[in-house]
Amino acid sequence: MTAMNMAEIAVPSLRLHDGIEIPQLGFGVFQVPPEETQGAVEMALGAGYRHIDTAAAYGNEREVGAALASSGLAREDYFVTTKLWNSEHGHDSALVAFEASLDRLGLDHVDLYLIHWPVPTEDRFVDTWRAFERIYEEEAARTIGVSNFRVEDLERLEAETDTRPTVNQVELHPGLQQAELRAWHGEHRIATEAWSPLAQGGLLGNETIAGIADRHGKTPAQVILRWHLRLGNVVIPKSVTPRRIQENLDLFDFELSEKDVAEVAGLDGGRRIGPDPSTFVAP
Ligand SMILES: NC(=O)c1ccc[n+]([C@@H]2O[C@H](COP(=O)([O-])OP(=O)(O)OC[C@H]3O[C@@H](n4cnc5c(N)ncnc54)[C@H](OP(=O)(O)O)[C@@H]3O)[C@@H](O)[C@H]2O)c1
DSSP: OOHHHHTTSOOOEEEOTTSOEEESBOEEOTTOOHHHHHHHHHHHHHHTOOEEEOOGGGTOHHHHHHHHHHHOOOGGGOEEEEEEOGGGOSHHHHHHHHHHHHHHHTOSOEEEEEESOOOTTTOOHHHHHHHHHHHHHTTSEEEEEEESOOHHHHHHHHHHOSOOOSEEEEEOBTTBOOHHHHHHHHHHTOEEEEESTTGGGTTTTOHHHHHHHHHHTOOHHHHHHHHHHHHTOEEOOOOOOHHHHHHTTOOTTOOOOHHHHHHHHTTOOOOOSSOOTTTOOOO
16 A cells, blocks of 8 residues: 555544534644654655644644645645644733744644643633634634643633634543543533543553454554544544554554453543643643
8 A cells, every 4th residue: 555545544534513524533743853843744644644733832833834835735635733832821922822833834724723721720711712712713723622621621611702612632541531521522512632642652561452452453552542533532643653653543444342442441540641731831
């Protein structure tokens, strides 16, 4: 199979509550140094990924934009997410930060713009969200969402603003399954997007996962990613390793059984590897 044939692999899309479609599997670039980003994103696009997840804070939007430009893909054929950093909360500063992201990406719109963290201790995310509503109305973001929001943060947006986020991107992997938050999302038609879906590699040596992988002739990473897809999560694994970039896309020739899913459910320990959204501020 050539790289461009791989691009025809049917990565499923989810329809968000505003009608926008998001590819359920994307490519994350957190901790990819700027000098490696363009090459990694070009490799991912060549392998068939059509959804890239970056952020102002990652310091690599410019290189993501360069890879998209050099791909020759039509704008409507890829989906780009970026995020507003914690230091830019507030209505006017969010508008300025958004323009700066667009400029670095070299795009006239993004597909999804996210508030990266709620920073509840500063209590500004409602004002920020009003700027997001304006960006959405002006069609500079096709859809708008949040990241690392807790149920109480989502409830505030629900009570105080007119537009419900379409996506909440949160830490989620077999060690932190986020049942309560996922249930709330389900009731409110908010898509759950899983960050650190592989627990940054921390679960790949787990015996239970390895047992399931053996039964299917797949790798532990593929089992975990398939588990996310089965739960209905959007998933954005990161890798700079060519073989793994391919491997993480090669998920569509097997299904997990009920038994497999029950075994993964048993791994939930409420263990975060990232910061706690209740207290996290700009570092
Ligand atoms: N919204 C937020 O606050 C937030 C926070 C964190 C992350 N994110 C997003 O979520 C994306 C993914 O999360 P993440 O980067 O933290 O972690 P991750 O995707 O769970 O794990 C990435 C790590 O796993 C390794 N890996 C990837 N595929 C593998 C495979 N098939 N076999 C073995 N090892 C593999 C990678 O190594 P190599 O690269 O060396 O191959 C890397 O060390 C980020 O890139 C970012 O876009 C968002």
